[in-house]
Amino acid sequence: DLRKEREKIGMIFQHFNLYNSRTIYDNIAFPLKHLGWSKDKIQKRVLELLELIDLVERKDSYPSQLSGGQKQRVAIARALANNPKVLLCDEATSALDPQTTQSILQLIKKVNKEFGLTVILITHEMAVVKEVCDKVAVMEDGRVVEQGSIVDIFSNPQHQITKNFIATTNNLNKIDELIKDNHRITQLNENQQMVKLQYQSSNTDVALISVLSRDYSVDCSIIFGNVEIIQGQPIGTLITIFTGEDVDIKKALEFTKQQGVKVEVIKRGN
Numbered sequence: 001d002l003r004k005e006r007e008k009i010g011m012i013f014q015h016f017n018l019y020n021s022r023t024i025y026d027n028i029a030f031p032l033k034h035l036g037w038s039k040d041k042i043q044k045r046v047l048e049l050l051e052l053i054d055l056v057e058r059k060d061s062y063p064s065q066l067s068g069g070q071k072q073r074v075a076i077a078r079a080l081a082n083n084p085k086v087l088l089c090d091e092a093t094s095a096l097d098p099q100t101t102q103s104i105l106q107l108i109k110k111v112n113k114e115f116g117l118t119v120i121l122i123t124h125e126m127a128v129v130k131e132v133c134d135k136v137a138v139m140e141d142g143r144v145v146e147q148g149s150i151v152d153i154f155s156n157p158q159h160q161i162t163k164n165f166i167a168t169t170n171n172l173n174k175i176d177e178l179i180k181d182n183h184r185i186t187q188l189n190e191n192q193q194m195v196k197l198q199y200q201s202s203n204t205d206v207a208l209i210s211v212l213s214r215d216y217s218v219d220c221s222i223i224f225g226n227v228e229i230i231q232g233q234p235i236g237t238l239i240t241i242f243t244g245e246d247v248d249i250k251k252a253l254e255f256t257k258q259q260g261v262k263v264e265v266i267k268r269g270n
């Protein structure tokens with residue numbers, strides 16, 4: 001029964017795991033021969049997959065004659081050969097350069113949409129997760145410590161390991177180093193507070209900084225930030241300095257929270 005279930009799962013490995021003594025055609029055909037498919041049926045399926053990965057002209061080549069990206073494309077085709085329901089990708093891009101990684105991720109997204117199969121992507125690279133995933137489960141010591149939609153996880157991580165992973169995709173943690181080193185941009189006057197603002201597309205309708213200046217007599221200057229589009233939704237974090245009277249800043253921060261923006265005061269002026 002377990003073997004029958006495994007026939008429904010295709011797998012892609014970090015280091016390709018192709019048979020070096022077999023041609024590209026034979027690598028893709030191998031699982032189909034094992035399942036007892038006819039020669040004509042195998043040929044039809046292999047040529048379909050070679051078209052998908054854009055390597056028809058290399059069907060008689062051997063793995064040693066291909067680049068890393070081409071090898072991974074062959075591995076994807078082999079994993080799809082018997083029409084699996086699930087595609088398991090174990091660190092599928094970790095051995096590839098950034099440009100090749102993007103092409104492989106685009107192919108995986110294409111496969112997900114065109115074949116309608118579930119893709120399970122195992123990786124420590126949050127940039128890869130951000131690029132292709134719909135849902136995320138974060139594991140630590142063999143346990144799932146956090147899970148949710150990609151937008152929820154990136155906009156509001158709860159567990160420290162999740163925060164650490166996400167921090168690798170942007171420069172926002174740099175502010176902690178600057179504060180520790182007492183960098184000049186973190187040196188505040190008495191009437192200033194350094195504030196981290198986190199927002200999603202659901203709270204971008206209000207011209208927030210203009211409102212704070214006009215209605216609350218608070219100037220808001222942006223030191224730096226990270227704004228990106230995840231699954232079509234803008235998600236951003238800004239490191240800002242609020243300048244004004246304490247009572248006005250307090251009201252401005254409260255208004256900002258009411259707009260659904262997450263607010264964190266990370267430093268106050270002396």
